[in-house]
Amino acid sequence: MTLTAPVATPATAAQQPPLLSVRNLRVWYALRKWGFGLAGYVRAVDDVSFDLPRGEAIAVVGESGCGKSSLMRAILGLVRPHSGQILFEGQDIWAGGREGMRRYRMQVGYVQQDPYGALPPFMSVRRILEEPLILAGIKDRKERLERIIRVLEEVKMSPPEDFLNKFPHMLSGGQQQRVVIARAIIRDPKLLVADEPVSMLDASVRVEILKLLRQIQEEHNLAVIYITHDLSTVRYFSERIFVMYAGKLIEKASVKDILESPRHPYTKALLAAIPEPDAENAKHLREVPPGEPPSLVNPPSGCRFHPRCPEILRGLCEVKEPPEVEVGPAHLTSCWLYAEERPSRTA
Amino acid sequence: MLRGAWKEIRHYPSAVIGLVIILIYAAISVYTVIAIPYEEAVRLWRGGEDIWGDNPRLAAPTWYNLFRKKKLPLTIKMDDKHPSVKDLGYQQVDDDLWVHDLEYAFDFQADEFPQDVALFFQAAFQKKAPYVSIVWIRPDGKEIRLEDLSIRGQRQVFLVSQAQRLHKKLRLPEGMDPVVPLFADDYKSENPQVLKGTYKVRLETTLFEADSTINSKLVVYGKVHGWAGTDHLRRDLSVALLWGAPVALSFGLLAATGVSVLTMIIAAVGVWFGGWVDAAIQRITEVNMVLPVLPILIMVGIFISRSLVVMLLVIVALSIFGASIKTNRAIFLQIKASPYIEAARSYGASDLRIIFFYMIPRIIPTIIPSLVLGIPSFVFLEASLAVLGLGDPVLPTWGKILDDARVNGALLQGHFYWVLLPSFALMITGIAFAMLGFSLDRIFNPRLREL
Numbered sequence: 197m198t199l200t201a202p203v204a205t206p207a208t209a210a211q212q213p214p215l216l217s218v219r220n221l222r223v224w225y226a227l228r229k230w231g232f233g234l235a236g237y238v239r240a241v242d243d244v245s246f247d248l249p250r251g252e253a254i255a256v257v258g259e260s261g262c263g264k265s266s267l268m269r270a271i272l273g274l275v276r277p278h279s280g281q282i283l284f285e286g287q288d289i290w291a292g293g294r295e296g297m298r299r300y301r302m303q304v305g306y307v308q309q310d311p312y313g314a315l316p317p318f319m320s321v322r323r324i325l326e327e328p329l330i331l332a333g334i335k336d337r338k339e340r341l342e343r344i345i346r347v348l349e350e351v352k353m354s355p356p357e358d359f360l361n362k363f364p365h366m367l368s369g370g371q372q373q374r375v376v377i378a379r380a381i382i383r384d385p386k387l388l389v390a391d392e393p394v395s396m397l398d399a400s401v402r403v404e405i406l407k408l409l410r411q412i413q414e415e416h417n418l419a420v421i422y423i424t425h426d427l428s429t430v431r432y433f434s435e436r437i438f439v440m441y442a443g444k445l446i447e448k449a450s451v452k453d454i455l456e457s458p459r460h461p462y463t464k465a466l467l468a469a470i471p472e473p474d475a476e477n478a479k480h481l482r483e484v485p486p487g488e489p490p491s492l493v494n495p496p497s498g499c500r501f502h503p504r505c506p507e508i509l510r511g512l513c514e515v516k517e518p519p520e521v522e523v524g525p526a527h528l529t530s531c532w533l534y535a536e537e538r539p540s541r542t543a
Numbered sequence: 544m545l546r547g548a549w550k551e552i553r554h555y556p557s558a559v560i561g562l563v564i565i566l567i568y569a570a571i572s573v574y575t576v577i578a579i580p581y582e583e584a585v586r587l588w589r590g591g592e593d594i595w596g597d598n599p600r601l602a603a604p605t606w607y608n609l610f611r612k613k614k615l616p617l618t619i620k621m622d623d624k625h626p627s628v629k630d631l632g633y634q635q636v637d638d639d640l641w642v643h644d645l646e647y648a649f650d651f652q653a654d655e656f657p658q659d660v661a662l663f664f665q666a667a668f669q670k671k672a673p674y675v676s677i678v679w680i681r682p683d684g685k686e687i688r689l690e691d692l693s694i695r696g697q698r699q700v701f702l703v704s705q706a707q708r709l710h711k712k713l714r715l716p717e718g719m720d721p722v723v724p725l726f727a728d729d730y731k732s733e734n735p736q737v738l739k740g741t742y743k744v745r746l747e748t749t750l751f752e753a754d755s756t757i758n759s760k761l762v763v764y765g766k767v768h769g770w771a772g773t774d775h776l777r778r779d780l781s782v783a784l785l786w787g788a789p790v791a792l793s794f795g796l797l798a799a800t801g802v803s804v805l806t807m808i809i810a811a812v813g814v815w816f817g818g819w820v821d822a823a824i825q826r827i828t829e830v831n832m833v834l835p836v837l838p839i840l841i842m843v844g845i846f847i848s849r850s851l852v853v854m855l856l857v858i859v860a861l862s863i864f865g866a867s868i869k870t871n872r873a874i875f876l877q878i879k880a881s882p883y884i885e886a887a888r889s890y891g892a893s894d895l896r897i898i899f900f901y902m903i904p905r906i907i908p909t910i911i912p913s914l915v916l917g918i919p920s921f922v923f924l925e926a927s928l929a930v931l932g933l934g935d936p937v938l939p940t941w942g943k944i945l946d947d948a949r950v951n952g953a954l955l956q957g958h959f960y961w962v963l964l965p966s967f968a969l970m971i972t973g974i975a976f977a978m979l980g981f982s983l984d985r986i987f988n989p990r991l992r993e994l
């Protein structure tokens with residue numbers, strides 16, 4: 197990749213609330229026995245907190261099933277959190293009822309992983325892009341068409357007239373994803389949520405799509421939450437990285453800090469799995485540290501990584517959950533190794 | 544997708560044939576409804592002798608003669624203004640006595656005897672009714688005095704088949720059709736044959752008042768009639784056969800569409816809202832699936848109404864919670880999980896919008912073939928109800944023709960056409976929709992093509 201890594205934006209003015217603020221978010225799916233009767237919970241997201249300032253891009257990385265998509269769905273208001281809050285411009289997204297949720301959704305865009313599945317197969321491109329505008333209450337057909345054409349140009353599908361009447365199956369994967377992106381930004385959102393937007397595309401189009409997303413982010417001053425498996429795309433795309441493990445964010449830091457001085461043993465293991473961080477290829481997060489990913493129904497006690505952790509502090513990590521420790525400027529990790537005060541070990 | 548299907552249909556000959564039949568069928572229906580409006584059809588079908596009196600009873604369709612060596616006669620009918628009638632006018636023979644002679648003549652060339660001969664009279668008088676003698680004159684010159692009678696009514700009929708005095712006079716052999724002596728070369732012989740030629744009927748009327756008048760009409764009932772024949776009430780079956788088409792088509796179409804659409808909506812609502820809504824729909828479906836439809840319909844027919852509209856509503860109500868709810872549900876569950884639904888929620892589509900604009904359009908291609916295939920089954924159901932005596936009380940339908948045929952022992956008495964034509968119409972309907980439906984199924988659900 198020939199793109200330069202973006203510089204981290206300086207912390208925004210303290211007084212203004214961040215665009216998005218996630219507070220102790222828990223997304224638990226109830227497990228039902230015989231269709232009713234509670235048998236437990238899948239703790240897909242467990243006590244996650246972070247702030248996202250306007251215009252900033254963050255990446256969430258983590259192995260499959262660690263709860264990334266659940267976090268996204270909660271942020272989009274698609275699943276109701278078990279507990280915790282999601283504040284958008286200081287407002288709890290669930291506090292405003294239907295109307296509040298509707299207004300919130302007008303300001304959020306969603307880019308999904310599978311572009312073909314994300315587009316209704318029976319709708320033309322024009323109709324697909326018209327839906328969010330109709331739902332935004334734009335009654336004038338001409339105005340809608342103008343906006344559709346403008347957004348198609350923005351996602352570099354030109355001439356737009358050629359695509360208006362096409363159906364998703366007539367488009368290539370890259371074009372489909374451009375339509376998905378166009379749909380996500382057509383209402384000029386403030387926040388864009390992208391759940392592995394390029395993982396299902398050919399390697400050749402990935403770069404183009406990421407460039408496009410980056411460009412759109414900069415032009416619109418969009419805040420972006422970007423979920424990925426691919427650390428190389430993270431490096432280039434976002435300012436901060438959150439590392440997720442078994443429903444928790446275990447390390448939050450700038451791209452530079454994560455890559456150059458990872459602190460959490462899981463992050464280190466992740467990076468170790470990448471032979472050459474700068475190399476163009478073979479940087480996928482496919483290889484995971486040894487051991488099984490933990491069950492989210494009965495997560496391990498204490499630190500959830502302890503069964504696989506090479507640097508485990510016996511008698512502590514398996515008993516008590518680690519606190520979030522600031523190990524550097526704007527670099528947080530949840531690990532006992534860096535805690536200033538450790539409770540006495542029991543074993 | 545639908546446009547593509549349209550193009551593909553042309554590659555399926557069975558679909559094209561089915562479609563052509565259905566289009567013809569639709570054209571006939573439209574023609575029928577325009578040519579014989581509803582009120583007219585009901586009036587005709589419920590009408591009695593006043594409407595159908597000139598038709599033979601239980602006559603076969605005319606085209607039946609094409610398959611016969613001995614041709615059956617058509618009905619001959621003429622009134623006293625007919626050009627071939629020789630009218631000698633009224634003549635006063637005394638103070639209070641007038642006579643009026645009139646002679647009908649008709650050519651009879653069929654190989655079989657006609658069904659009956661009727662003379663309809665209408666007289667005007669103050670006190671004393673006119674008096675008529677009917678004389679039958681055969682081609683061989685033989686004259687038979689059929690009857691002498693006074694004409695008292697507005698509409699008085701003389702029927703050879705019911706003229707007891709004539710039967711006695713002729714010493715009609717046991718079991719012989721009374722028209723045979725009138726038309727046979729030698730009715731006493733073993734095997735009487737029709738005497739072909741010009742027959743005449745002379746009416747010698749005596750009138751007793753100055754302005755007394757008499758009018759008459761001759762009908763020689765044949766044994767074939769129209770393209771569809773007649774039933775036991777002399778009604779032309781073509782009326783019911785024609786009217787059966789729009790009734791069956793609209794009944795089948797409405798029932799199948801109603802059931803498919805409602806089933807689809809119910810399944811979509813259940814899947815989308817899930818929880819107790821889904822559970823309730825599932826349980827209702829399971830209970831409904833073991834309910835016997837026909838006995839319920841029979842009960843409704845007996846206790847509530849036999850009207851076609853009521854039956855339609857009951858059938859639809861009983862069928863919407865059918866097995867197809869389950870198949871629809873399985874498809875909707877898949878659709879509900881697709882990412883584009885999640886996307887729609889994320890940009891704020893309401894529940895109803897998602898159900899109607901995002902889920903249902905997806906399932907329509909699978910619904911269309913089963914809808915088309917469902918049409919004939921509802922047409923047959925309606926016909927079965929009619930055969931069970933639960934047909935609509937006023938509308939002429941194919942099922943009601945079959946019911947009449949069954950009640951009157953049509954097949955036992957050899958009136959094959961009475962059963963054949965409505966059955967044929969029903970069969971063609973079934974075949975046409977089946978051919979189209981199965982082809983559509985292959986077009987819309989290509990995975991079946993490999994099977």
Ligand SMILES: Nc1ncnc2c1ncn2[C@@H]1O[C@H](COP(=O)(O)OP(=O)(O)OP(=O)(O)O)[C@@H](O)[C@H]1O
Binds near residue numbers: 226240261263492
């Ligand atoms: N609706 C649901 N009901 C119950 N469990 C669920 C539901 N959705 C997700 N899960 C479970 O929650 C866990 C986290 O799922 P999630 O989709 O958030 O993971 P992910 O990190 O996005 O994984 P991937 O990288 O494979 O997309 C998984 O174990 C999954 O099985």
Ligand SMILES: [Mg+2]
Binds near residue numbers: 264
């Ligand atoms: Mg996911």
